[in-house]
Amino acid sequence: AQSVAQPEDQVNVAEGNPLTVKCTYSVSGNPYLFWYVQYPNRGLQFLLKYITGDNLVKGSYGFEAEFNKSQTSFHLKKPSALVSDSALYFCAVRAISGATNKLIFGTGTLLAVQP
Amino acid sequence: DTGVSQNPRHKITKRGQNVTFRCDPISEHNRLYWYRQTLGQGPEFLTYFQNEAQLEKSRLLSDRFSAERPKGSFSTLEIQRTEQGDSAMYLCASAFSGNTIYFGEGSWLTVV
Numbered sequence: 001a002q003s004v005a006q007p008e009d010q011v012n013v014a015e016g017n018p019l020t021v022k023c024t025y026s027v028s029g030n031p032y033l034f035w036y037v038q039y040p041n042r043g044l045q046f047l048l049k050y051i052t053g054d055n056l057v058k059g060s061y062g063f064e065a066e067f068n069k070s071q072t073s074f075h076l077k078k079p080s081a082l083v084s085d086s087a088l089y090f091c092a093v094r095a096i097s098g099a100t101n102k103l104i105f106g107t108g109t110l111l112a113v114q115p
Numbered sequence: 116d117t118g119v120s121q122n123p124r125h126k127i128t129k130r131g132q133n134v135t136f137r138c139d140p141i142s143e144h145n146r147l148y149w150y151r152q153t154l155g156q157g158p159e160f161l162t163y164f165q166n167e168a169q170l171e172k173s174r175l176l177s178d179r180f181s182a183e184r185p186k187g188s189f190s191t192l193e194i195q196r197t198e199q200g201d202s203a204m205y206l207c208a209s210a211f212s213g214n215t216i217y218f219g220e221g222s223w224l225t226v227v
Contacts, residue, residue, distance in 0.1 A: 036218070049215060107156060107157050
């Protein structure tokens with residue numbers, strides 16, 4: 001069964017420093033991987049996805065993610081963190097069962113950027 | 116605004132009452148999903164529609180839960196005889212075929 005793991009409940013980083021939010025995956029076949037962000041009391045906003053092609057995927061708000069097949073990882077990164085990046089980040093993998101095409105989410109990582 | 120729209124955004128109900136949430140997907144999106152999210156957890160899949168057909172229901176969706184998508188447009192999620200354990204945020208999402216899935220702002224349910 002497809003799954004993702006986010007090993008860190010919280011990541012703390014100072015404003016201006018680079019940030020990394022970790023995600024590892026377990027899938028059968030080629031992985032389709034996603035990152036979403038959730039601000040307090042809001043829904044999920046799509047950041048970026050990896051389907052195929054370049055291992056470095058660029059997304060919204062200056063975020064990027066690196067797909068590493070040998071390490072089964074898809075870490076989210078940003079070169080310079082902003083206080084406004086503070087939010088809950090979810091990694092997800094596409095799961096196909098029968099006629100259903102859905103996302104399976106990790107437990108989330110809270111990113112706290114200190115000014 | 117052409118995003119996924121959910122109503123109501125917040126609902127407080129007494130245990131045992133019925134509640135209904137509505138979701139209006141992005142126009143022309145043929146796929147519609149319902150997820151549930153509790154505090155400190157990631158969204159959990161509840162059910163999936165392709166056009167008007169409900170193709171999958173999670174085991175999380177007990178017989179007190181029912182979802183419909185008449186005419187393949189908007190969808191409703193009804194919870195009958197609510198229990199305190201039903202308190203959560205209910206997220207609706209839509210997609211066009213195999214493309215990116217977009218989420219609404221969610222509907223918060225508090226059962227007292």
